[in-house]
Amino acid sequence: MSKIRMTTPLVEMDGDEMTRILWKWIKEILIEPYVDLKTEYYDLGLLHRDETADQVTLEAAEATKRLGVAVKCATITPNRQRMTEYNLHEMWKSPNGTVRRILDGTVFRSPILAKGISPYVPTWKAPIVLARHAYGDIYNAVDHICEAGDKAYLTIEHKDGTVTKKLIAEFEHAGGVVQGMHNRADSIRSFARSCFRYALDLKIPMMFATKDTIAKGYDGEFKAIFEEVFEEYKADFEQAGIWYLYTLIDDAVARIVRSEGGILWACKNYDGDVMSDMVATAYGSLGMMKSVLVSPDGKYEFEAAHGTVTRHYYKYLKGESTSTNSVATIFAWTGALEKRGELDGNEALVAFAQKLERATLSTIEEGYMTGDLIPLFYADVEPKKLESEEFLREIAKRL
Numbered sequence: 001m002s003k004i005r006m007t008t009p010l011v012e013m014d015g016d017e018m019t020r021i022l023w024k025w026i027k028e029i030l031i032e033p034y035v036d037l038k039t040e041y042y043d044l045g046l047l048h049r050d051e052t053a054d055q056v057t058l059e060a061a062e063a064t065k066r067l068g069v070a071v072k073c074a075t076i077t078p079n080r081q082r083m084t085e086y087n088l089h090e091m092w093k094s095p096n097g098t099v100r101r102i103l104d105g106t107v108f109r110s111p112i113l114a115k116g117i118s119p120y121v122p123t124w125k126a127p128i129v130l131a132r133h134a135y136g137d138i139y140n141a142v143d144h145i146c147e148a149g150d151k152a153y154l155t156i157e158h159k160d161g162t163v164t165k166k167l168i169a170e171f172e173h174a175g176g177v178v179q180g181m182h183n184r185a186d187s188i189r190s191f192a193r194s195c196f197r198y199a200l201d202l203k204i205p206m207m208f209a210t211k212d213t214i215a216k217g218y219d220g221e222f223k224a225i226f227e228e229v230f231e232e233y234k235a236d237f238e239q240a241g242i243w244y245l246y247t248l249i250d251d252a253v254a255r256i257v258r259s260e261g262g263i264l265w266a267c268k269n270y271d272g273d274v275m276s277d278m279v280a281t282a283y284g285s286l287g288m289m290k291s292v293l294v295s296p297d298g299k300y301e302f303e304a305a306h307g308t309v310t311r312h313y314y315k316y317l318k319g320e321s322t323s324t325n326s327v328a329t330i331f332a333w334t335g336a337l338e339k340r341g342e343l344d345g346n347e348a349l350v351a352f353a354q355k356l357e358r359a360t361l362s363t364i365e366e367g368y369m370t371g372d373l374i375p376l377f378y379a380d381v382e383p384k385k386l387e388s389e390e391f392l393r394e395i396a397k398r399l
Contacts, residue, residue: 015073132272287325
């Protein structure tokens with residue numbers, strides 16, 4: 001067969017460990033036989049980020065702003081152990097955080113639903129869409145390890161030259177840690193508008209949650225901006241028959257757990273990072289979660305919501321078999337290909353992406369899946385556990 005042509009390339013961001021292996025297999029087995037794949041390639045593997053002093057991450061983000069659509073593999077955000085393991089020059093920041101900061105977008109995550117896969121929360125009947133603010137907070141924070149006797153201050157130099165200085169802590173008898181983080185009012189406002197528009201597009205109610213009773217200034221400003229922006233959308237919400245609620249993050253968790261789903265849950269950056277994994281796992285698996293970063297000016301970066309699957313990678317390096325769920329990474333590719341097709345008016349590419357998604361889901365629904373899904377599978381067919389590459393080839397048969 002002749003391959004489907006692409007007129008504009010995607011930005012392709014390669015990653016680390018087991019997801020890097022899956023990335024290569026997905027392209028070779030499921031995409032390249034059918035699509036004349038055009039990508040602008042950036043290697044965001046940890047070693048290459050270290051070699052380029054993380055410049056490659058900045059280049060990939062700028063390419064996304066230029067080309068409009070990107071697909072990203074899972075990457076390592078190094079800690080002290082990783083710094084030693086990979087002999088790094090520096091403990092580089094999260095690539096996701098860097099890309100999100102440059103694009104100033106909102107991350108929307110929603111479960112990939114397959115017949116036979118039952119959520120751990122039995123009341124959940126419809127998807128919970130989690131909107132994660134993709135700028136600032138601890139992902140762009142500055143921190144410091146203090147010694148005994150140190151004093152830490154928050155110092156603000158105002159535009160008129162005056163200075164406001166607040167004592168954070170005195171480390172009189174023992175050392176400790178201090179952290180300074182920030183956000184921007186314009187980014188919070190863009191985040192709020194993105195969430196309200198997305199809720200209206202899906203025609204589902206929306207909830208936003210912080211902890212303004214504790215972080216009265218920081219989280220209180222988030223709350224105030226959301227209330228201000230909601231006034232722009234209030235009439236549209238009423239016409240659509242949906243509601244908006246602000247509540248505290250702990251109350252939001254309780255509401256979500258006892259809900260039926262079918263709601264957009266907007267969270268600050270860190271809350272969204274944690275809660276998206278909770279929601280994904282409760283729906284079945286972290287490997288069954290779509291994630292897309294949408295910038296205010298309509299740029300898109302698709303990725304899997306999970307990490308690099310380190311444990312399976314070490315098994316793979318030993319030559320042992322792995323059964324790694326690649327569904328979220330497949331859907332990152334299909335999301336990017338479909339969006340590229342939509343923007344370019346390439347109907348064949350859009351149709352291919354949709355067919356690949358259906359082939360993936362039908363493989364699972366017919367009982368062929370990776371090991372993480374078997375305990376969750378309730379259907380008339382006996383599930384069969386497949387190895388990582390074997391699962392992709394089973395999808396290829398249906399494709």
